[in-house]
Amino acid sequence: MSTIVFIIRWVPEDHLMATRYTRNDYPPRHRRQRLGKPDRLQRKLSSDHRAVVRKILESNPGLNVSQIAEIAALDRKTIRKHLGEMQAKSSVEKVGAGYFLASGASDELNSLVKKAFREGLVNAHNVLFARNTAGCYSIVDPGESRFRFLDWFESKVIRFKDDDLWLDEILTYAIRYGFVSRRVHSKKEKRIDRKLLRKGWEQCFGDTRLLVFAYAISPQDFLRFLLSPRGVSWATRVLERKWDSIMKEVTERPAPKTARPALQWIKNE
Numbered sequence: 001m002s003t004i005v006f007i008i009r010w011v012p013e014d015h016l017m018a019t020r021y022t023r024n025d026y027p028p029r030h031r032r033q034r035l036g037k038p039d040r041l042q043r044k045l046s047s048d049h050r051a052v053v054r055k056i057l058e059s060n061p062g063l064n065v066s067q068i069a070e071i072a073a074l075d076r077k078t079i080r081k082h083l084g085e086m087q088a089k090s091s092v093e094k095v096g097a098g099y100f101l102a103s104g105a106s107d108e109l110n111s112l113v114k115k116a117f118r119e120g121l122v123n124a125h126n127v128l129f130a131r132n133t134a135g136c137y138s139i140v141d142p143g144e145s146r147f148r149f150l151d152w153f154e155s156k157v158i159r160f161k162d163d164d165l166w167l168d169e170i171l172t173y174a175i176r177y178g179f180v181s182r183r184v185h186s187k188k189e190k191r192i193d194r195k196l197l198r199k200g201w202e203q204c205f206g207d208t209r210l211l212v213f214a215y216a217i218s219p220q221d222f223l224r225f226l227l228s229p230r231g232v233s234w235a236t237r238v239l240e241r242k243w244d245s246i247m248k249e250v251t252e253r254p255a256p257k258t259a260r261p262a263l264q265w266i267k268n269e
Contacts, residue, residue, distance in 0.1 A: 049074065050082050054091075054101065062098035062234040098237065100230075113216050116141045125157040127165065134165045139216075151255070179204035 052072050056063065060071070069079045083099055086092035093102050116122075116139045123146060125136040138153040140146035160166075174180040180200030184193050225231040239246075 049078065050086060053079065053082055053086070057092070057099060057101050060233065061100045061230045062095070062237050064097045064099070068099070095234075096238070098234065100234070109216060109218050109221070112141065112218065113139070113214070123153070125153060127157075127161065130165070134160075136160050137212075137214075139214075155253075174200055174204040177204075 049072070052074075053068060056068055056071050060067075063071075065076050065079050065083065068083075069076045072079065083092055083094075087094065091102055093100050121139050121141055121143045123138045123140070125138065127134045127136075136153070136157045138146070138149070138156075140149060163169075171180060171184070175182055175184075180203075181193075181196045184196045184200060185191075186193070226235050
């Protein structure tokens with residue numbers, strides 16, 4: 001669905017009468033403003049604002065819109081606009097609620113992931129109640145170390161199942177983009193219109209056979225980032241928000257007994 005926005009600029013009639021320019025005889029700057037294009041001064045201000053945002057994020061990575069606006073002494077709408085433009089040009093990246101200056105593509109990480117997929121270092125965690133429908137897959141390279149993380153990956157499988165195999169996310173996407181009708185489900189009648197579901201689902205996915213969303217981390221490079229000034233600043237803000245939930249998870253779901261030797265080793269260190 002396309003959206004067309006018309007910007008109408010209201011000008012008092014007496015002002016039009018007072019000016020010595022006719023409707024079709026505006027000087028260049030006025031004409032650009034009438035067409036909704038920024039003039040030279042506006043472009044200079046926008047460039048200066050983006051430079052300010054860039055400077056702030058260089059020394060304060062991970063700030064949110066409100067924090068950047070406070071330091072820059074600009075309103076949040078202006079900051080959000082410039083951040084959006086910088087994201088579109090891949091010069092800024094949003095992680096969580098914070099923003100970071102982009103540092104380039106992760107070619108080495110991409111190569112490692114492709115190599116792992118190619119060499120078949122994939123562990124399957126299947127969803128058993130719906131055969132061949134969905135599953136979770138993990139890759140550990142080198143493969144000999146995969147047993148360290150079985151419990152961690154299993155928790156991701158449980159979370160995937162608790163999220164109902166992403167059915168809500170699939171339908172949110174399909175309905176938002178007009179593939180599936182909003183009438184596919186009747187909350188009042190507690191029923192699904194299977195005809196609408198089939199039609200919309202096939203329109204959405206077409207001949208797509210597989211969708212895979214994979215997340216990857218390089219532990220060594222992650223640690224290197226965390227120990228850098230930018231990483232320390234970011235991690236400190238993250239843990240300020242999430243430390244209590246981390247401790248709650250640790251307390252409510254302790255490690256299995258088989259992991260006790262590793263915990264004892266940590267304590268001895």
